[in-house]
Amino acid sequence: ISVGTMLRYEEDTVRDGDICCLYEGFMTKKVIQIKKGATQVKYFHGRYEHDDIIGKQYGETVYPRKIVKGKEQNAAYILRATPVLWTDTLDHRTQIIYTPDISLIITWLNVKPGSVVVEAGTGSGSLSHSLANALAPTGHLYTFDYHEVRSKQAREEFIQHGLGDVITATHRDVCQPINWKKTATKLRERKEAAASSSTDAPFEPLPAECGGFGLAPESVDAAFLDLPTPDKTVATAQATLKNGGIVAFFSPCIEQVQRTCVQLRRLQFADIHTFECLQTQHEMRHQTYNCLQLDENILDNTNNEAEADPEADDPEDAEEGETETKETKKRQRPADDKGQGGERKRKRPPVPVFTENYTKVVPKQKGHTSFITFAVKVAPYRPDVVLVTGGNRGVGLGLVTQIHAQYPKVQVIMGCRNVEAGKKALTAEQAQKIDVVELDVTSEPSVQIAARYVAEKYGKISVLINNAGIGLDFPWHTGPFTNSTVDDTFAVNYHGLVRVTKHFVPLIYPTTGRVINISSGGAQANLMKTSPELQTALTKDDISVAEVTDHIAKFTAEYKATLVSGEVPSKSTSGYWLQAYGFSKVCVNAFTRITALQHPDLVVASCTPGFVGTEMTQGYKGDTNLLSPADASDTPLWLALSPEVDHSFSSLFYKERKARPLVPTEQT
Numbered sequence: 030i031s032v033g034t035m036l037r038y039e040e041d042t043v044r045d046g047d048i049c050c051l052y053e054g055f056m057t058k059k060v061i062q063i064k065k066g067a068t069q070v071k072y073f074h075g076r077y078e079h080d081d082i083i084g085k086q087y088g089e090t091v092y093p094r095k096i097v098k099g100k101e102q103n104a105a106y107i108l109r110a111t112p113v114l115w116t117d118t119l120d121h122r123t124q125i126i127y128t129p130d131i132s133l134i135i136t137w138l139n140v141k142p143g144s145v146v147v148e149a150g151t152g153s154g155s156l157s158h159s160l161a162n163a164l165a166p167t168g169h170l171y172t173f174d175y176h177e178v179r180s181k182q183a184r185e186e187f188i189q190h191g192l193g194d195v196i197t198a199t200h201r202d203v204c205q206p207i208n209w210k211k212t213a214t215k216l217r218e219r220k221e222a223a224a225s226s227s228t229d230a231p232f233e234p235l236p237a238e239c240g241g242f243g244l245a246p247e248s249v250d251a252a253f254l255d256l257p258t259p260d261k262t263v264a265t266a267q268a269t270l271k272n273g274g275i276v277a278f279f280s281p282c283i284e285q286v287q288r289t290c291v292q293l294r295r296l297q298f299a300d301i302h303t304f305e306c307l308q309t310q311h312e313m314r315h316q317t318y319n320c321l322q323l324d325e326n327i328l329d330n331t332n333n334e335a336e337a338d339p340e341a342d343d344p345e346d347a348e349e350g351e352t353e354t355k356e357t358k359k360r361q362r363p364a365d366d367k368g369q370g371g372e373r374k375r376k377r378p379p380v381p382v383f384t385e386n387y388t389k390v391v392p393k394q395k396g397h398t399s400f401i402t403f404a405v406k407v408a409p410y411r412p413d414v415v416l417v418t419g420g421n422r423g424v425g426l427g428l429v430t431q432i433h434a435q436y437p438k439v440q441v442i443m444g445c446r447n448v449e450a451g452k453k454a455l456t457a458e459q460a461q462k463i464d465v466v467e468l469d470v471t472s473e474p475s476v477q478i479a480a481r482y483v484a485e486k487y488g489k490i491s492v493l494i495n496n497a498g499i500g501l502d503f504p505w506h507t508g509p510f511t512n513s514t515v516d517d518t519f520a521v522n523y524h525g526l527v528r529v530t531k532h533f534v535p536l537i538y539p540t541t542g543r544v545i546n547i548s549s550g551g552a553q554a555n556l557m558k559t560s561p562e563l564q565t566a567l568t569k570d571d572i573s574v575a576e577v578t579d580h581i582a583k584f585t586a587e588y589k590a591t592l593v594s595g596e597v598p599s600k601s602t603s604g605y606w607l608q609a610y611g612f613s614k615v616c617v618n619a620f621t622r623i624t625a626l627q628h629p630d631l632v633v634a635s636c637t638p639g640f641v642g643t644e645m646t647q648g649y650k651g652d653t654n655l656l657s658p659a660d661a662s663d664t665p666l667w668l669a670l671s672p673e674v675d676h677s678f679s680s681l682f683y684k685e686r687k688a689r690p691l692v693p694t695e696q697t
Contacts, residue, residue: 035048035110035111035112035115035158035162035190035191035192041086041087042084042085042086042087043063043082043083043084043085043086043087043107044063044083045063045064045065045083046062046063046064047062047063048060048061048062048063048110048189048190048191049061049063049082049087049107049108049109049110050107050108050109050110050111050114050118051077051082051091051105051106051107051108052105052106052107052108053103053105053106058108058114058117058118059118060110060114060115060118060119062189063079063082063083064079065079065080065083066079066080067079075092075093075094075095076093076094076095077091077093077094077105078094081094082107085107086107087107087108087109088106088107088108089106089107090104090105090106090107091104091105091107092104092105093105110190111162112131112158112159112161112162113128113159115155115158115190116128116131116155116158116159119153119154119155120153121153122152122153122179122182123152123153123179124152125152125153125155125156126152126155126156126255126279127155129306129307130279130306130399130401131155131156131159133304133306133401134156134253134277134401135159135160135163137275137277137302137401137403138251138253138275138277138403139250139251139275140160140163140164140168140250140251141163141164141168142163142164142165142166142167142168143164143167143168144163144164144168144250144251145164145168145169145171145248145249145250145251146160146164146168146169146170146171146249146250146251146252146253147170147171147172147173147242147244147249147251147252147253147266147269148160148170148171148172148173148252148253148254148255149172149173149174149203149242149252149253149254149255149256149262150173150174150254150255150256150279151172151173151174151179151180151183151198152174152179152183152255153179153183154172154183154186154187156253156255157170157172157183157187157192157196157198158190158192160253161187161192161195161196164195165192165195166194166195168195169195169196169197169231169232170195170196170197171197171199171234171242171244171249172196172197172198172199173198173199173200173201173203173234173242174198174199174200174201175200175201175202175203175204176200177200180198180199180200181200183198184198197231197233197234199234199243201234201237201242201243202237203241203242203254203256203262203265204256204258204261204262205237205240205241206240206241206264206265206629207239207240207241207264207265207268207629207630208238208239208240208629209540209629209630209632209676209679210625210629210676210677210679210680211235211238211239211240212235212239212240212241212243212676213675213676213677213678213679214677215235215236215239216235216245216675217675217677219232219235232244232245232248240265241265241268241269242265242269244269245269246268246269246540247268247269247270247271247272248269248271249269249270249271249274250270250271250274250275251270251274251275251276251277252266252269252270252274252275252276252277253276253277253279254266254276254277254278254279255278255279256278258285259278259279259280259285259288259289260285260288260289260291260292263276263289263292263293263296263298264292264296264539264630266406267296267298267406267540268540270406271406272406272407272408273405273406273407273408274405274406275403275404275405275406276298276403276404276406277401277402277403278401278402279399279400279401280399280400280401280402281398281399281400282400283400285400286303286400286402289402290303290402293402293404297407298404298405298406298407299404299405299406299407300403300404300405301402301403301404302402302403302404303400303401303402303403304400304401304402304403305398305399305400305401306401307398309390310390310391311388311389311390311391312388312389312390312391313386313387313388314386314387314388314389315384315385315386316384316385316387317382317383317384317385318382318383318384318385319381319382320381320382320383413436413438413439413440413491413492413670414439414440414442414483414487414489414490414491414492415432415439415440415441415442415490415491415492415493415494415669415670416442416444416483416490416492416493416494416533417429417432417441417442417443417444417494417496418444418445418468418470418494418495418496418497418525418529419444419445419470419496419497419498420443420444420445420451420496421443421445421446421447421450421451421454421465422450422454422643422644423641423643423644423645423658424496424547424638424641424643424658424661424662424665425443425445425496425497426454426658427641427657427658427659427660427661427662428494428496428658428662428665428666429441429443429455429463430455430459430659431659431662431666432666432669432670433459433462433463435666436670439491439670440462440464440487441462441463441464442463442464442465442466442483442487442490443455443463443464443465443466444466444467444468444470444479444497444529445465445466445467445468446467446468446469447467448465448466448467451465452465464486466479466482466483467479468529470497470521470525470526470528470529471520471521471524471525471528473528476528476529476532477532479532480532480533480536483533483536484536488536489536489537489538489542490533490536490537490538490542491537491538491541491542491543492537492542492543492544492545492669492670493529493530493533493534493537493542493543493544493545494545494547494665494669495526495529495530495544495545495546495547495617496547496665497521497522497525497526497529498521498522498547498613499517499518499521499522499610499645500518500551500610500645501514501517501518501609501610502514502515502518502597502598502608502609502610503610503645503646503648503649504598505646505648505649505650506648507648510592510597511592512589512592514609515584515585515588515589515609516585518609518610518613519581519585519609519613519616522610522613522614522616522617523577523581523613523616523617523620526546526617526620527574527620530544530620530624534624534628534631537631539630539631540630540631542630542631542632543631543632543633543634543668543669543674544621544624544628544631544632544633544634545634545635545636545665545668545669546617546618546620546621546633546634546635546636547635547636547637547638547665548614548617548618548621548635548636548637548682549610549611549614549637550637550639550640550684551608551610551611551614552611552612552614552615552617552618552637552682552691553689553690553691553692553693554611555606555608555611555612555614555615556568556606556615556691556692557692557693558600558606559604559605559606560603560604560605562604563580563603563604563605564692566580567580567615567619567691568618568619568691568692570622570626570680571626572619572622572623573623574620574623577616577619577620577623580616581616583603583605584601584605584607584612587601587602587603587605587607588601588607588609591607597609598611615691617635618635618682618691621633621634621635621680621682622680625679625680626680629676629679631679632668632674632675632676632678632679633679633680634668634678634679634680634681634682634683635681635682635683636664636665636668636682636683636684637664637682637683637684638656638661638662638663638664638665639656639660639661639664639684639685640653640654640655640656641655641656641657641658641661642655642656642657642658643658663686664683664684664685664686667686668683
């Protein structure tokens with residue numbers, strides 16, 4: 030593709046390859062690329078030679094070599110090709126946005142040199158040219174279109190017009206939601222590759238599988254979306270815009286505007302305005318009027334003329350029915366000095382006139398009537414609020430106290446079954462800042478009341494740490510193990526975690542919120558003793574809640590049957606390792622993957638805090654050193670609050686700040 034120069038203004042002379050406009054009149058103009066020795070350009074008045082244009086200065090005229098039959102010879106002006114002229118002359122592959130809307134859009138989006146702008150709905154490229162002109166030379170425009178052929182044609186035009194350095198045109202359906210996990214993984218790979226490269230090339234959008242615009246979060250100054258379903262892209266725009274960035278939606282229907290505004294308000298956009306920009310062209314006209322004069326001299330002359338012929342309008346004659354023809358009156362008048370009959374009538378002075386200028390609306394005009402909605406992404410006040418379940422003892426208490434000590438600006442909510450016991454576990458200074466809330470994970474009403482309290486007091490939370498758990502059948506426990514051993518374990522460790530997640534995930538900030546599930550190394554140990562078939566079934570990525578529930582039911586039945594005829598822990602006939610605590614944490618890891626798939630905008634991960642000295646490990650007499658609850662909080666807090674944790678961490682199981690396999694090898 031030969032490259033033109035739509036953005037080069039330092040040259041005054043037309044050169045080979047330049048993009049220019051032949052302007053014959055307001056309605057007859059055409060943007061062309063000049064090619065030396067090219068065939069003639071046939072236009073309205075005739076045929077023009079490219080060689081006749083090369084070397085002329087912009088603003089000069091060129092005459093056609095051959096005049097169209099029936100047309101007079103008329104010169105065409107050679108003008109620089111500008112985005113405005115391109116909008117007036119381009120071939121319409123789609124409906125386009127015209128200059129009045131374009132000027133409003135660029136002004137309200139505050140596009141200027143250096144701006145990074147997203148456009149979804151490239152179409153014929155009308156707006157793209159104006160945006161590129163406004164942000165060049167240091168800015169960049171990312172424009173997307175779901176139609177592959179249109180996107181390719183637009184990309185070729187941008188390169189031809191010399192805009193390839195400031196526009197990246199991509200074939201993409203931007204209405205697809207962002208896949209945060211894949212996006213974070215690809216961005217991490219790009220960052221590592223960029224560290225070893227010295228190129229300054231513009232950021233290339235991520236693959237379509239990442240969804241959205243394929244750009245880094247909070248990397249765009251403005252976005253313009255001309256889409257059939259704009260309300261589906263509000264969340265994508267929010268994630269991609271910088272704080273203070275502006276988004277515009279071009280919608281032909283007011284119903285689209287209404288749906289879009291609902292989403293904008295839900296996601297806390299501010300300064301929402303909707304405009305309808307209608308172009309009106311006026312023609313200048315001139316009109317002449319007689320001036321009504323009421324001067325006294327003119328009135329006197331008029332009276333004298335009436336006295337010279339007193340019988341002209343005699344009312345008595347009219348009453349008698351006497352009428353005279355013009356010829357009769359003429360014969361009765363004496364001859365004047367010029368030999369003409371009748372008395373010479375005095376001439377009236379000329380009546381003054383005045384001319385008025387006015388405008389008339391042209392009935393047929395270019396314009397695409399639509400509504401343009403603008404909104405500003407603001408940085409909402411988001412106090413960091415972390416909820417920890419089972420927070421009054423063990424690892425939970427360690428998490429609560431360490432968050433309070435290491436992150437003084439973070440509001441900690443301690444969820445526990447007994448509020449008094451929770452307050453007693455805190456120092457006086459801690460109790461003043463840590464909010465203790467009654468939260469029994471095994472009780473649906475208790476969880477509902479706690480969620481309602483948090484919503485009313487804090488609105489949203491940043492992080493949910495599902496820590497509540499019990500262990501009743503460790504090897505150092507002497508028993509006796511009963512049916513309630515397995516029932517109570519799953520009621521707290523799995524079903525309680527699912528219940529809390531269901532009620533509190535809606536309160537978590539989207540895109541930045543996190544869910545951290547406290548699992549255990551016991552899950553790995555349990556899977557190592559489970560049959561290979563069950564290992565595969567329990568660790569697959571697309572496991573469902575129904576499948577997990579079915580596994581729990583089978584495990585529970587075999588556990589209870591074994592209590593009658595044998596001992597636990599042991600391996601069942603179907604391949605389960607019958608230790609309730611370890612298998613409950615296997616299910617917690619599975620539910621973590623399920624939650625991550627259901628809420629891709631959140632970071633959802635599970636981890637083991639390590640082997641910790643708590644009430645659950647009382648009676649352990651092995652050689653492994655037990656961690657303190659404070660030391661055990663390191664990995665969970667890193668996942669919950671570290672800025673280096675992103676969506677690529679989601680759905681994984683962590684130990685000592687590293688992702689670990691669910692079925693470990695001897696080294697892990």
